Amino acid sequence: MELAKRRGFFWQAAPLHNPIAGFYDYAPMGSLVKRRFESLWRNYFLSLDDNFYEIEASVIMPENVFKASGHLASFVDPIAKCKKCGHAERADHLLEDVLKESFEGLAASDMIALIKKHGIKCQKCKGPLEEVGVLNMMFPLDVGTGKEAKKAYLTPETAQGAYVNFALAFDVMRRKLPLGLAIIGKAFRNEISPRQGLIRMREFTQAELQIFFDPDAITSHPKFKDIEGYQLRLLPAKSRDSGKVAVLPAGQAKELGLPEFYLYHMAMVQKFYLEVLRLPEQRFRFRELVGEEKAFYNKYHWDIEANLDTLGGWKEIAGLHYRTDHDLQGHGQVSGQKVAVNIEGKEFVPHVLEISMGVDRNVYGLLDLAYSEEPERVVLKFPRAVAPFDAGIFPLVRKDGLDAKARVIFDVLKQHGFRVFYDESGSIGRRYRRIDEIGVPAGITVDYDSMQQEDVTLRDRDSMQQVRIKIEQLPAKLRAFLQGAAMEASGK
Ligand SMILES: [Zn+2]
DSSP, rough: OOHHHTSSSEEEETTTTTTTTOEEEEHHHHHHHHHHHHHHHHHHTTTTTTTTEOOOOOSOOOOOHHHSSSSHHOOOOEEEEOOOTEEEEEHHHHHHHSSOOOOOOOOOHHHHHHHHTOOOOOOOOOOEEEEEEEEEEEEEESSSSSSOEEEEOOSOOOOOHHHHHHHHHHOOOOOOOOEEEEEEEEOOOOOOOTTGGSOHHHHHEEEEEEEOOOOOGGGTTTTTHHTOOOOOEEGGGGTTTOOOOOETTGGGGGGTTOOOHHHHHHHHHIIIIIIIIIOOOGGEEEEEEOGHHHHHHHSEEEEEEEEEEGGGEEEEEEEEEEETHHHHHHHHHHHHHOOOOOTTEEEEEEEEEHHHHHHHHHHHHHHHHHEEEEEEEEEEOOOOOSSSEEEEEEESSSTTTHHHHHHHHHHHHHHTTOEEEOSSOOOOHHHHHHHHHHHHSSEEEEEEHHHHOOOOEEEETTTTOOOEGGGGHHHHHHHHHTTOGGGGTTTO
């Protein structure tokens, strides 16, 4: 968190004033990493099928949307309130802090019983705690004024934007299933006790893909053969106590009761993490949720978790949810509009498979996994695809034409589409430390030899080794390096 602030990744929102917990602003470096995550996500998931599209939905929606989705009635947190000072806290978090166990999803009556049994008092003033009540986590607002004001809410998940747009989008996009509607957007939840920085926020960014499909098609996927032998990393509910991840080929994972359509998307999500974001595989797993832990409408619900040192272990960063027809049916009932589709004479309400990712959690996870402390430096070893820049360009000194030559190289690399930045102030050692700490994979330095030999040095962030490269070959060599070529392959 200290590095994130000092190097300009993120900090608490409204930093000039008294910040409110649970809100963060992205600073220049953090914005670059977040945008790169989002465009990797977009390119990857929209390519899964040629009938998948991105849409953009309003974040303020009328009350009926949330009547239909069930959020109005059941998107609530259990709250324990102090009789003496009025301090309110999430009851499950309070129990977790005191008893060092997870109580998420436990009924309110069971929580109050536990609070009484263990004699738990207010954490602020040691006063007695009242009953455990519930509080809706949506942010309400009035749109317009006076008698014409309409009751509305900030959306607590981007998913509803896809459901309310499904019927129109289906018609416009030539009435084919599966249809995928992706949204990268903001969501808002009035968390009672936000914690752990970007992990639990009140305003956050989600990247979600809703796949609408014929429920009869869940037992197969046309490309299942491609991933049948792919090794999934799974923690089924029955193995939870041992914590032992089962590594199973997708074909064999059917034994866990999961259908091909679901397994196919599990494999594609895992490939995104291991092959695109390059998470070390032992840091990645799917974790099965059962019973009261999963949302009541989810038939299959596996969280995607990453093992993050700065948060003390496994944390949820995404989810794969089979939401059945729960959402479309709800919107149909409340709106009185038809949500069933008719394909070749067969009429049915489509089911939904949701791939849901918290963008901020993922950005935080990438920072956590990249962070390393070495004897003489701190370095962010970002995978090359998510680093804020591809390369920094440095003249060794700011005179004798070295700076002008470095400027020319900077312009040429920019024209080739590289994300580069130019820095000429301070010692070269300090400039290297700076790019190490923001995770830039390559440093390109123009020195006195460059003036005679038309070459530069290329420095690898991770090994700190340097090779000399002819300037005319720099774009091609840098491209190869960023795509994973070894440093030694680039020059001497
Ligand atoms: Zn109190």
